[in-house]
Amino acid sequence: MGAARLSFRRMPDVGFYKLCGSGTGEGFTPKPNTAVWAILATWPDATTARHHLNTAPVFQRWRARAAESWTILLEPTSARGKWAGVEPFMPTDTPNMGPIVALTRASMRASRFLRFWRRVPDISAVIGQDPNVLFKIGIGEVPLLHQVTFSIWPDAASMAHFARGDGPHGRAIAAVRAENWFSEELYARFRIVDNWGSWNGKRPLDLKDAA
Secondary structure, three states: OHHHHHHHHHOOOOOOEEEEEEEOOOOOOOOEEEEEEEEEEOOOOHHHHHHHHHHOHHHHHHHHHOOOOEEEEEEEEEEEEOEOOEOOOOOOOOOOOOOEEEEEEEEEOOOOHHHHHHHHHHHHHHHHHOOOOOEEEEEEEEOOOEEEEEEEEOOHHHHHHHHHOOOHHHHHHHHHHHHOOEEEEEEEEEEEEEEEEOEOOEOOOOHHHHO
16 A cells, blocks of 8 residues: 555656545444555546556556455546645536435544544444445545545435434534534545446446446
8 A cells, every 4th residue: 555655656647646444344443454445546537547547557456466346437526625635626517317426534633533433333333224325435544533435325315314314424413513523524426437346246336327
């Protein structure tokens, strides 16, 4: 993971990028899962993204060492907040007629992270039981303090019901606002352009559903 940063610094065309680990289970735990890693990168267009994903040595090395890989190509439709002090995503006005990808990223204040992690098991249980969520994982740059949630929903209504309803997640969001848990936040939504590969032996999304 550390060596991959050198490759990205020298890679042409790549914009914002982050290399992340994951938590155990579905990723929503503070205990790291050393078997699952994620690369997030931005590109000027889909053609450029596909070219580098297929030809860049860093991606070839990772795929050669991996038992399995899944790649999802996204186009941002909305974004607010910052990640590491920058606004990494440039939303387009393309309407989203398929599933919605939601990404949240937060830097937790050190004085608040215990309160955050006490709530995570309840949130994880609820999202795991939600029949509407198509995919979900928790990843992060730094364990405990820098967290990213990545989830895919069939539509905005089902996502909003989970996020803002009177459940563990909704109550946690209220606590975030009332107690100022985060020093930095980013919330973004995307439409799915393409995806290939597999996750746990299956393809999480059927391409026809993402058209």
